[in-house]
Amino acid sequence: MNDHEFTKRIEAIRRLLSERSLHGVILVEEASVNWLFQGHYHISIATHIACIEVLVTEDSVEVLVNSIEVERLQREEHLVGDRLIIYPWYDESLRNGTKTRWLARRNIVEESAVKEEIATLRYVLTDSSLQDVRTLGQETALAIEEVCPQLRSGQTENEVAGLVAKACLRRGIEPIVNLIASASRAVCYRHGTPTNQKLGEYAILSVGARRHGLTVSMTRMIFFDKVPDLWRQRYEAVLRVHASLLKASQVGRTLGEAFQEGVAAYAKVGYPQEWKQHHQGGLAGYLSREKKAVADTSLRLQAGMVVAWNPTIQGVKAEDTYLIEAQGNVNLTAPVKWPTIVVEEGEQQFVFPDILVR
Numbered sequence: 001m002n003d004h005e006f007t008k009r010i011e012a013i014r015r016l017l018s019e020r021s022l023h024g025v026i027l028v029e030e031a032s033v034n035w036l037f038q039g040h041y042h043i044s045i046a047t048h049i050a051c052i053e054v055l056v057t058e059d060s061v062e063v064l065v066n067s068i069e070v071e072r073l074q075r076e077e078h079l080v081g082d083r084l085i086i087y088p089w090y091d092e093s094l095r096n097g098t099k100t101r102w103l104a105r106r107n108i109v110e111e112s113a114v115k116e117e118i119a120t121l122r123y124v125l126t127d128s129s130l131q132d133v134r135t136l137g138q139e140t141a142l143a144i145e146e147v148c149p150q151l152r153s154g155q156t157e158n159e160v161a162g163l164v165a166k167a168c169l170r171r172g173i174e175p176i177v178n179l180i181a182s183a184s185r186a187v188c189y190r191h192g193t194p195t196n197q198k199l200g201e202y203a204i205l206s207v208g209a210r211r212h213g214l215t216v217s218m219t220r221m222i223f224f225d226k227v228p229d230l231w232r233q234r235y236e237a238v239l240r241v242h243a244s245l246l247k248a249s250q251v252g253r254t255l256g257e258a259f260q261e262g263v264a265a266y267a268k269v270g271y272p273q274e275w276k277q278h279h280q281g282g283l284a285g286y287l288s289r290e291k292k293a294v295a296d297t298s299l300r301l302q303a304g305m306v307v308a309w310n311p312t313i314q315g316v317k318a319e320d321t322y323l324i325e326a327q328g329n330v331n332l333t334a335p336v337k338w339p340t341i342v343v344e345e346g347e348q349q350f351v352f353p354d355i356l357v358r
Contacts, residue, residue: 034213
């Protein structure tokens with residue numbers, strides 16, 4: 001990210017402050033800080049809080065950072081600000097005192113007070129973030145395609161999760177979601193957190209990938225023998241639901257309208273209750289799901305937004321990440337060297353990943 005893009009994001013925050021008659025906001029959420037600096041501002045993937053705190057006011061940007069992180073962030077993550085306040089990791093009195101002084105100033109609020117408004121600033125990707133998410137999607141798809149041809153039915157879910165993590169990490173991608181469901185567990189659970197269960201007849205791999213703060217999600221299915229008719233029927237049914245969701249994900253329509261089209265599609269393919277068994281996905285970006293869709297979600301889709309729908313029917317799942325564009329949506333995690341299947345929805349055709357048969 002260049003200085004111009006950083007300035008545009010600061011200006012967007014300042015417009016929000018002006019609209020809310022505020023003088024400043026303290027950003028602490030990992031997704032917001034990653035968005036602001038387009039970088040890696042977290043240590044553990046098991047937290048939503050960034051490793052710095054940022055006060056953006058009408059005329060300055062102040063950064064509160066501990067002595068452990070400051071050098072790395074300046075050298076590797078291009079940390080910038082009008083004022084850098086460094087406190088020793090072993091004594092947080094400076095940190096606490098600084099935040100107290102910040103909040104004592106008139107109309108300075110913590111991010112939680114304007115969390116939804118700040119989140120909306122992240123929703124439309126621009127400039128380098130668009131290129132970053134495109135590259136992330138392509139490389140995540142390649143990582144999964146590297147792993148799946150190696151798999152054997154006797155491997156455990158944990159072994160496969162390790163292979164997925166390796167393929168992602170060597171590309172500089174964090175596998176923040178790494179779900180591997182064996183045949184016996186895929187029919188029972190929609191979230192197949194990996195265990196030492198052997199894969200068996202087939203497996204579902206679902207990955208949430210992050211780099212430079214941006215995220216994409218995708219799912220692939222692999223069978224170790226001929227696909228039984230029931231599973232083929234279910235998989236093609238879930239793809240038709242996916243097609244309906246994507247067809248409705250057009251500039252100007254709401255996320256809730258797309259969700260309702262998906263629910264109607266479940267009924268059309270003969271599985272009217274399956275949508276209730278798992279969330280259907282929604283808006284992606286700097287969180288794997290910035291906003292999960294339900295029927296009354298009023299967020300209106302714009303070009304530059306990213307959606308990741310994940311319809312499921314018992315034992316099967318479809319999922320890819322798409323960039324919303326006025327001239328037609330783009331599959332960021334599209335298959336590269338993977339079997340595909342074409343699904344028609346009205347006048348549109350969607351090319352989806354098929355089940356890989358080993």
